[in-house]
Amino acid sequence: MSSSRDWSVLEVSEGTQRFIAQMGFKRMTPVQAITIPLLLKQRDVAVEACTGSGKTLAFLIPTFEIMCRALSEGVSRRPGSLQLMVGAAIIAPTRELATQIYEVFGLYLKSAKVELCERLSRQLCVGGSDAKGAAAALRRLAAQEAAPVPLHLVAATPGRLRALLALEETPLNMKSLELLVFDEADSLLKLGFAMDIQAILAAVPKQRRTGLFSATLTTELQRIMKTGMRNPVHVCVRLKRPGDAGEGNQALKVRKKQPEAIADGSVEEEKKPLVSHELPTKLSNYFLQLPATERFGFLRHFLQVPEVRNGKTIVFFLTCATVDYFHVLLRDLIDLRRASKKGNKKPDVIRIEKLHGQMDPTARSRAYEKFCKSPPEEGAVLLATDVAARGIDVEAVQWIVQVDPPTDPAAFVHRIGRTARAGQSGRAVVLLLPHEDGYLPFLEKRGIQLEELPDELRVDEETASSTLKRCKRVVETDRAVMLKSTKAFLSFVRAYQEHQLPFLFPFKDLDLGNLATGYALLRLPRIKEILGKQVKGFQQSQVDPASVPFKSKKQEKQRKEKLAKDLEEREKNKEEEKKAQLLKQKQAAKDAAKAEKNRTRTQKRQAKRNEREETWESLAKEETLAKKLRKGKITASQFESRLKRINSKESGDEEEEAGNWIRLFWGDGLDLESDRFSTLKSGSSDQKELKPFKNNLPE
Numbered sequence: 001m002s003s004s005r006d007w008s009v010l011e012v013s014e015g016t017q018r019f020i021a022q023m024g025f026k027r028m029t030p031v032q033a034i035t036i037p038l039l040l041k042q043r044d045v046a047v048e049a050c051t052g053s054g055k056t057l058a059f060l061i062p063t064f065e066i067m068c069r070a071l072s073e074g075v076s077r078r079p080g081s082l083q084l085m086v087g088a089a090i091i092a093p094t095r096e097l098a099t100q101i102y103e104v105f106g107l108y109l110k111s112a113k114v115e116l117c118e119r120l121s122r123q124l125c126v127g128g129s130d131a132k133g134a135a136a137a138l139r140r141l142a143a144q145e146a147a148p149v150p151l152h153l154v155a156a157t158p159g160r161l162r163a164l165l166a167l168e169e170t171p172l173n174m175k176s177l178e179l180l181v182f183d184e185a186d187s188l189l190k191l192g193f194a195m196d197i198q199a200i201l202a203a204v205p206k207q208r209r210t211g212l213f214s215a216t217l218t219t220e221l222q223r224i225m226k227t228g229m230r231n232p233v234h235v236c237v238r239l240k241r242p243g244d245a246g247e248g249n250q251a252l253k254v255r256k257k258q259p260e261a262i263a264d265g266s267v268e269e270e271k272k273p274l275v276s277h278e279l280p281t282k283l284s285n286y287f288l289q290l291p292a293t294e295r296f297g298f299l300r301h302f303l304q305v306p307e308v309r310n311g312k313t314i315v316f317f318l319t320c321a322t323v324d325y326f327h328v329l330l331r332d333l334i335d336l337r338r339a340s341k342k343g344n345k346k347p348d349v350i351r352i353e354k355l356h357g358q359m360d361p362t363a364r365s366r367a368y369e370k371f372c373k374s375p376p377e378e379g380a381v382l383l384a385t386d387v388a389a390r391g392i393d394v395e396a397v398q399w400i401v402q403v404d405p406p407t408d409p410a411a412f413v414h415r416i417g418r419t420a421r422a423g424q425s426g427r428a429v430v431l432l433l434p435h436e437d438g439y440l441p442f443l444e445k446r447g448i449q450l451e452e453l454p455d456e457l458r459v460d461e462e463t464a465s466s467t468l469k470r471c472k473r474v475v476e477t478d479r480a481v482m483l484k485s486t487k488a489f490l491s492f493v494r495a496y497q498e499h500q501l502p503f504l505f506p507f508k509d510l511d512l513g514n515l516a517t518g519y520a521l522l523r524l525p526r527i528k529e530i531l532g533k534q535v536k537g538f539q540q541s542q543v544d545p546a547s548v549p550f551k552s553k554k555q556e557k558q559r560k561e562k563l564a565k566d567l568e569e570r571e572k573n574k575e576e577e578k579k580a581q582l583l584k585q586k587q588a589a590k591d592a593a594k595a596e597k598n599r600t601r602t603q604k605r606q607a608k609r610n611e612r613e614e615t616w617e618s619l620a621k622e623e624t625l626a627k628k629l630r631k632g633k634i635t636a637s638q639f640e641s642r643l644k645r646i647n648s649k650e651s652g653d654e655e656e657e658a659g660n661w662i663r664l665f666w667g668d669g670l671d672l673e674s675d676r677f678s679t680l681k682s683g684s685s686d687q688k689e690l691k692p693f694k695n696n697l698p699e
């Protein structure tokens with residue numbers, strides 16, 4: 001008897017059957033069993049199913065079938081046109097994911113081997129190269145196409161597809177587009193991509209099928225309405241677990257929404273207090289609470305544990321700069337050290353790779369490919385930002401480490417979903433700072449329960465601290481690493497301030513001193529987040545950052561040359577400043593002499609008279625004050641402040657004036673201890689301090 005998940009229940013072409021047989025997939029996954037027939041029946045779908053549950057084939061199989069159908073119905077284009085006819089467009093948020101989809105479709109075409117396949121083609125449209133150059137290449141391809149025209153599947157990132165469609169002579173003809181798929185739809189529909197998606201939607205025909213796919217779709221349902229879907233079905237695949245009423249474990253529970261309800265946006269919510277997402281059944285989820293000072297020590301130790309080393313690991317950080325920094329440190333402390341133990345200068349096997357959005361496109365592709373292709377027993381590690389959080393399907397990933405929890409709450413589910421895919425087992429751990437424990441109940445309410453990481457995988461305080469010392473030595477001996485350390489710290493602090501869950505990750509509770517220690521900084525950077533604050537728990541290094549050289553000889557030479565040039569320039573500027581100062585002084589003297597010369601005799605006489613009067617007036621005031629002080633009517637500090645006020649009109653150093661005056665008025669008979677005198681001069685209002693001075697005053 002055939003079950004609803006047997007491939008045989010699908011009415012698909014021989015090509016698809018051949019591909020499925022080649023892949024060795026015995027049965028459809030639940031999401032495939034529901035979604036493929038719906039798309040084949042021309043329905044629009046919004047599909048939410050757990051990470052690693054086979055959503056890619058849930059849209060690629062219908063894509064292939066629909067394109068074959070369109071080909072057999074005859075696709076035409078203007079003779080001599082330099083445009084490619086696009087039958088389906090799959091949009092994904094990152095170039096790695098778009099490439100993955102493109103490659104799976106390539107495999108599909110290769111295995112399907114039907115006659116029509118010769119007229120099915122695929123194009124990858126992702127950033128990294130000049131859009132105009134890419135468009136020219138596509139146009140050249142179109143010029144070579146023979147009749148009857150092939151139909152293309154385009155796997156693209158939103159920015160690149162938008163750019164190609166916006167060109168005056170766009171190489172893509174979207175008139176024959178039958179199917180538009182948004183993979184990781186919730187992230188594509190968020191603000192960052194909104195403009196791109198709107199432009200793409202405006203450029204594709206209204207008469208098309210649309211599919212939205214993600215493991216976390218429910219939160220974005222309102223935005224889904226804006227993608228021009230017609231009569232969509234909301235498919236939410238949940239596996240019944242033991243304890244659920246009804247069928248046993250692994251049974252399929254599908255929610256198909258009424259089209260009317262979807263169309264007006266009033267989608268019925270499940271009767272649960274908060275949005276919860278399905279997690280892979282064989283995923284073990286852990287947490288570890290650690291102070292910032294022990295995090296790097298833990299990470300280094302953890303990646304060396306045999307249990308972790310026998311598979312691949314993806315480590316997530318908050319920012320590109322933190323990925324860069326911890327990448328050089330871990331390469332130094334793991335790859336290079338392992339090589340030097342063997343007497344090699346360069347590591348024979350590079351275990352630690354990195355991936356983030358600010359990398360040069362070629363380096364980014366190379367690093368990702370290396371990670372994907374490296375044998376699992378070599379224990380490859382990929383340090384990444386959320387660029388690797390969604391969709392990527394790498395074999396043998398056994399551990400996910402989240403050094404920094406994600407700022408986007410949905411990203412947690414996607415990050416941990418890079419392991420335990422397609423029914424395999426996998427483990428994930430998230431590190432939390434001491435003040436971040438509110439994240440645990442937050443996750444629990446969303447159906448994600450975490451256990452504490454077992455002891456054997458942890459690191460003791462002593463090892464963590466000695467690793468940090470080694471890390472500091474690397475920072476103190478290579479300027480490139482030192483600069484990266486500060487940049488990483490700053491980027492982390494700034495990203496933390498922008499957290500989407502500020503009530504769970506409050507910036508005011510972030511221990512900046514410990515964090516700076518954990519980042520092995522030599523000095524605290526002078527940033528507005530730190531200036532004026534009392535930062536505890538940080539001890540600055542004995543090493544002067546200005547003296548730290550670059551390890552790379554070329555960079556160090558360049559630095560020294562620049563330093564010498566700067567010094568020369570400064571000296572030159574100093575000379576010029578001196579000359580300018582001298583000129584200014586000369587000019588001022590000249591001007592004064594000229595003004596003096598121009599004064600009339602009456603003016604000069606009047607000025608002298610005024611000067612004399614002022615002097616007498618102030619002397620009289622000072623005498624009165626001194627009398628009051630001697631009679632004890634005013635205190636020494638009052639005396640001094642009033643004296644200052646009297647003398648404030650006079651030019652010169654007020655305090656010096658006050659000191660001179662005291663000497664002048666009480667004469668040499670007054671035995672002023674120099675330190676007491678200076679206390680008075682510095683304007684202390686402390687009466688006790690001044691007592692000996694007061695006692696010495698002549699009556």
Ligand SMILES: Nc1ncnc2c1ncn2[C@@H]1O[C@H](COP(=O)(O)OP(=O)(O)OP(=O)(O)O)[C@@H](O)[C@H]1O
Nearest residue numbers: 025027028029051052053054055056215391393422
């Ligand atoms: N019917 C099937 N039986 C067994 N394995 C399958 C089947 N369909 C797909 N797979 C495999 O499952 C793995 C995960 O599939 P896929 O990448 O499509 O997951 P996904 O649901 O898109 O995950 P994510 O939400 O992380 O993007 C792939 O390695 C794929 O080859």
